[in-house]
Amino acid sequence: DAKTTQPNSMESNEEEPVHLPCNHSTISGTDYIHWYRQLPSQGPEYVIHGLTSNVNNRMASLAIAEDRKSSTLILHRATLRDAAVYYCILRDSDGTSYGKLTFGQGTILTVHP
Amino acid sequence: AAGVIQSPRHLIKEKRETATLKCYPIPRHDTVYWYQQGPGQDPQFLISFYEKMQSDKGSIPDRFSAQQFSDYHSELNMSSLELGDSALYFCASSLGSGSYEQYFGPGTRLTVT
Numbered sequence: 001d002a003k004t005t006q007p008n009s010m011e012s013n014e015e016e017p018v019h020l021p022c023n024h025s026t027i028s029g030t031d032y033i034h035w036y037r038q039l040p041s042q043g044p045e046y047v048i049h050g051l052t053s054n055v056n057n058r059m060a061s062l063a064i065a066e067d068r069k070s071s072t073l074i075l076h077r078a079t080l081r082d083a084a085v086y087y088c089i090l091r092d093s094d095g096t097s098y099g100k101l102t103f104g105q106g107t108i109l110t111v112h113p
Numbered sequence: 114a115a116g117v118i119q120s121p122r123h124l125i126k127e128k129r130e131t132a133t134l135k136c137y138p139i140p141r142h143d144t145v146y147w148y149q150q151g152p153g154q155d156p157q158f159l160i161s162f163y164e165k166m167q168s169d170k171g172s173i174p175d176r177f178s179a180q181q182f183s184d185y186h187s188e189l190n191m192s193s194l195e196l197g198d199s200a201l202y203f204c205a206s207s208l209g210s211g212s213y214e215q216y217f218g219p220g221t222r223l224t225v226t
Binding site for chain 1: 117146148155156157158161168169171203205213214215216217218219220
């Protein structure tokens, strides 16, 4: 599996935007970029995913570099509930399946009131 | 909306005992994944099933076995328990192996003494 690199931790203030970076210089053409997060004492939760184009959903936005070697998860207005470990995960797709999630070291996001 | 159900939520066993963890996927979901998360570690993939057949296998010890039943629920059987098996065990489900989103249960916390 291609490897991702994320900062160990980041801090933000409530109601401010947060940009969580992820480097994946060895990404292959069929790798999708997925983001999951894990709130304290809970199972991981899907956030967003993309292939080449920037993506938006109700939770966040995903900005993907043109060369696809890096991406940034954007939380537009952080809330205390967004404090979690954020995982950037590459998943290969053969068009029919994505398969397992390979969690690496994620980013611990702390949100200050 | 219905979520993934895991039982029991907490389990305490002694070394060399056996344990059975159960997972009930979201209705209509036909794919189940098992993950193990040790203290202070990231989740690690163990095994997955699609339509009652094993679809992928990760770092699952030979002492562990799992299966998916006709009603799509899954059970993880763990024998000859070791202290190092103490962890959170998460089950996730998805609709088809091609689904990009996995829905995680609340986890079973296994403590081996």
